[in-house]
Structures are given as C-alpha cells and as structure tokens.
Amino acid sequence: RKPVTINSLQSLYRKKEPITMITAHDFPSAHVADHAGMDIILVGDSLAMVALGMEDTSEVLLEEMLLHCRSVARATKGAFTVGDLPMGTYEIAPEQALESAIRVIKEGRVKSVKLEGGKEMAPTISKITTAGIPVLAHIGLTPQRQNALGGFRVQGKNTASALKLLDDALAVQEAGAYAVVVEAVPAEVAELVTKQLSIPTIGIGAGNGCSGQVLVQVDMLGHFPPGRFLPKFVKKYGDVWGESLRAIEAYRTEVKSRAYPAPEHTYPMAMSKEEFSQF
Numbered sequence: 001r002k003p004v005t006i007n008s009l010q011s012l013y014r015k016k017e018p019i020t021m022i023t024a025h026d027f028p029s030a031h032v033a034d035h036a037g038m039d040i041i042l043v044g045d046s047l048a049m050v051a052l053g054m055e056d057t058s059e060v061l062l063e064e065m066l067l068h069c070r071s072v073a074r075a076t077k078g079a080f081t082v083g084d085l086p087m088g089t090y091e092i093a094p095e096q097a098l099e100s101a102i103r104v105i106k107e108g109r110v111k112s113v114k115l116e117g118g119k120e121m122a123p124t125i126s127k128i129t130t131a132g133i134p135v136l137a138h139i140g141l142t143p144q145r146q147n148a149l150g151g152f153r154v155q156g157k158n159t160a161s162a163l164k165l166l167d168d169a170l171a172v173q174e175a176g177a178y179a180v181v182v183e184a185v186p187a188e189v190a191e192l193v194t195k196q197l198s199i200p201t202i203g204i205g206a207g208n209g210c211s212g213q214v215l216v217q218v219d220m221l222g223h224f225p226p227g228r229f230l231p232k233f234v235k236k237y238g239d240v241w242g243e244s245l246r247a248i249e250a251y252r253t254e255v256k257s258r259a260y261p262a263p264e265h266t267y268p269m270a271m272s273k274e275e276f277s278q279f
C-alpha cells in the first residue's frame with residue numbers, strides 16, 4: 001500500500017472516513033499493526049507500563065522513547081508514525097520542546113510527535129510545527145498530568161470543563177496541530193468538539209463521534225493476565241495472553257516429557273553407523 005502521509009490523513013478526514021490508530025512499542029507490535037493496515041502507529045509513552053513494567057508514564061526517559069521509536073519505525077512501511085514526547089522533555093519552554101521533537105524525528109525515525117496539553121501548549125505546538133515537524137495534540141485526560149487531575153478521571157463532564165475542552169481543541173488547532181487525541185470525554189462533548197474543528201479528532205474513551213479512534217495495542221489484544229483492571233472504553237479483540245500461556249505451557253510439558261524435539265525437528269548426520277561407531 002501507499003505510505004500514509006499528512007495529506008492522505010487529511011483526505012480521509014475530508015471523506016469522513018474514520019482514521020485508525022493503534023500504539024506499538026517495538027518491531028513485532030509495529031510489524032503486525034502495519035500489516036493490518038492501520039493508518040497511524042503511535043509509540044505512546046504508555047510503553048512505560050506495557051513494555052517496561054513501570055508504574056506510570058512519568059518514569060520513561062527520552063532515550064528510552066528513542067530506542068522504541070526506532071524499532072517501530074523499522075517495522076512500519078505503510079502507516080504514519082508518531083512518537084510521544086515524554087513528560088519533562090517539552091514543558092519548560094518551546095525551545096526545549098523543539099529540541100526534544102527534533103531528536104524524536106532524527107533519532108527515533110518517526111514522522112511526527114505527540115504532546116499533552118491544550119491552550120497553554122499552543123506556543124510550543126506552534127514552535128515545533130513551524131520547524132516542519134507535524135504535531136499531534138492530546139487533550140481531555142492527559143495521563144502525564146494524572147497527579148494534577150486527581151487520577152484518571154473523565155474530563156469535560158460539566159459545562160465549565162466541556163468549554164475548557166473546546167477552548168483547548170481550538171487553541172491546538174490554531175497552533176498548527178494536524179490532529180488531536182481526545183481522551184476520556186463524554187461522547188456528546190467529543191462529538192461537539194469534533195464538529196467545531198477543521199482538523200481530525202482521534203478519540204480514546206470519547207465515543208463514536210470522533211474523526212478516528214486509538215487504542216493501546218496490548219489492551220485491545222488482551223496481552224495481560226486475567227483480572228487486570230481495564231478502562232471502560234477498552235474492547236478486548238484478542239486473547240494474546242491466553243494463547244501465549246497455552247503455547248509456552250505446551251512447550252514446557254513436551255520438553256519435560258521428551259516429546260519435543262521430535263525427529264522432524266532434528267538434523268540428520270552424514271556418517272554411516274560404522275563410521276559413527278568409531279568414535
């Protein structure tokens with residue numbers, strides 16, 4: 001397929017065709033997402049939890065993001081790629097943000113960057129886009145600010161909060177963002193914001209009225225042990241944990257019983273029995 005670009009995303013948006021986006025954190029997870037025909041692959045800082053076992057996204061370093069972005073970029077031939085700017089690498093000043101964004105592009109080899117925040121980040125978004133780096137904005141529930149938000153809470157529920165969301169959306173659009181992720185917002189509010197904008201909204205926990213959808217790959221694949229908490233918006237499309245567990249347990253059992261390796265997994269030698277018996 002033809003590689004997805006800023007222009008083809010624009011054309012999907014104009015045709016009102018939903019934009020499909022999923023996270024990936026390494027070569028295999030990007031490889032399969034790219035083969036499945038996703039429009040956008042995001043190297044989210046959720047890799048802190050899903051790939052690195054950290055408590056939350058605030059722990060992940062730019063260097064770590066760069067390593068994961070590079071592995072995703074190598075596997076991605078068709079999808080448009082985005083790398084998250086980790087917490088602490090863009091908030092101090094627009095210059096700091098541009099420096100970090102340049103590293104994500106040059107060293108991470110992805111095609112655009114994502115950062116969290118609304119109106120207050122407008123000068124930063126403007127700085128980065130002016131340098132020729134496309135920016136995906138992220139408003140609503142912004143996980144890097146979970147401590148200030150009082151946890152993972154739905155945003156835009158009441159009038160003041162919904163108005164702030166709209167204000168943020170318009171500001172990041174004005175600043176030059178090519179699209180905006182809207183996370184954990186009531187469907188009606190996200191739809192209203194979508195209608196007010198002239199750039200695509202990519203929803204996660206934001207209902208069916210957005211211009212596209214994004215999910216964290218390990219969540220939608222069911223790549224975790226049973227009983228783990230999942231946000232309401234996650235639909236489990238697979239059972240990768242169950243399948244991996246089944247396969248690894250079968251392997252373990254067959255090694256213990258010497259059922260594996262069988263003759264078909266074994267190399268023949270090029271000596272006669274007589275030659276071999278000389279040893």
Ligand code: KIV
Pocket residue numbers: 023042043044045046047084181204214215216
């Ligand atoms: O880090 C991430 O995976 C994200 C998506 C959930 C949008 O930011």
Ligand code: NA
Pocket residue numbers: 044045046057084
């Ligand atoms: Na993120």
